[in-house]
Amino acid sequence: MAKVAFLGLGVMGYPMAGHLAKAGHEVTVYNRTHAKAGKWAAEHGGRAARTPGEAAKGAEFVMACVGNDDDLASVCRGDDGAFAGMAPGAVFVDHTTVSAQITRTLAAEAAQRGLGLVDAPVSGGQAGAENGILSVMCGGAAADYDRAEPVIDAYAKICKRMGEVGSGQIAKMMNQICIAGLVQGLAEALRFGEKAGMDGKAVVEVIQGGAAGSWQMVNRHATMLDGKFDYGFAVDWMRKDLGICLQTADQIGAPLPVTALIDQFYKDVQNMGGGRWDTSSLIERLRRIDGDA
Secondary structure: OOEEEEEOOOOOHHHHHHHHHHOOOEEEEEOOOHHHHHHHHHHHOOEEOOOHHHHHOOOOEEEEOOOOHHHHHHHHOOOOOHHHHOOOOOEEEEOOOOOHHHHHHHHHHHHHOOOEEEEOOEEOHHHHHHHOOEEEEEEOOHHHHHHHHHHHHHHEEEEEEEEOOOHHHHHHHHHHHHHHHHHHHHHHHHHHHHHOOOOHHHHHHHHOOOOOOOHHHHHHHHHHHHOOOOOOOEHHHHHHHHHHHHHHHHHHOOOOHHHHHHHHHHHHHHHOOOOOOEHHHHHHHHHHHHOOO
């Protein structure tokens, strides 16, 4: 068992930290809203810290799951940041989906302090976090990963090292590119079926076990057909992630024509007031184009 700090108690971080405590690790949490950290500590028996540095003091591993590049940098740097509180030899594990650039920059800063850093973005959504079955794609030195992997296992279905620092973030970008295309394709198929007078749920029952099947089809088709989007991974966050993908694509010279198009479709959903809707809300955009919603 390890002494662990967890920074960021959003819809993902809150249950992830809970799984660490359930596994027997000694967990101290930090959240920008301290009341939420206090609530977590009361629920799970851990400790709530006022700053990232306080949470990180004495921790062998510091996990983070915050919002974006700037949020990550803010919890790492400064006199009250996690790096200042960590002792040489400790490992920082970042579960935030951020750019590979900030990951590599922070890894270099960590190394100057004698700290390890593993970038470990996750896939599986809120349900995956709550059930402890996330897919975790990691980048970092093999020795740092080998130390961190048994701790990450508390909330992982699969955890794998992809390569050096930044590789986990590149793998997560690939994941988001795949999801964007899958959801748009599913939205078009279901909307096509609606317009043709088909029973979409019956059709999916037949085709989900074939070559067209996907996690999105199995888990999202019913709510898409019912027009329910008040849950899941928000459009705002997907646009943040796709923005990282498109920026990185420009840097490395990789064309992402479909991803760029779907990013604009998600912008349309935001303009419809659906920024906090689940990403499967692409079908609602099609309905409004038709004038049927």
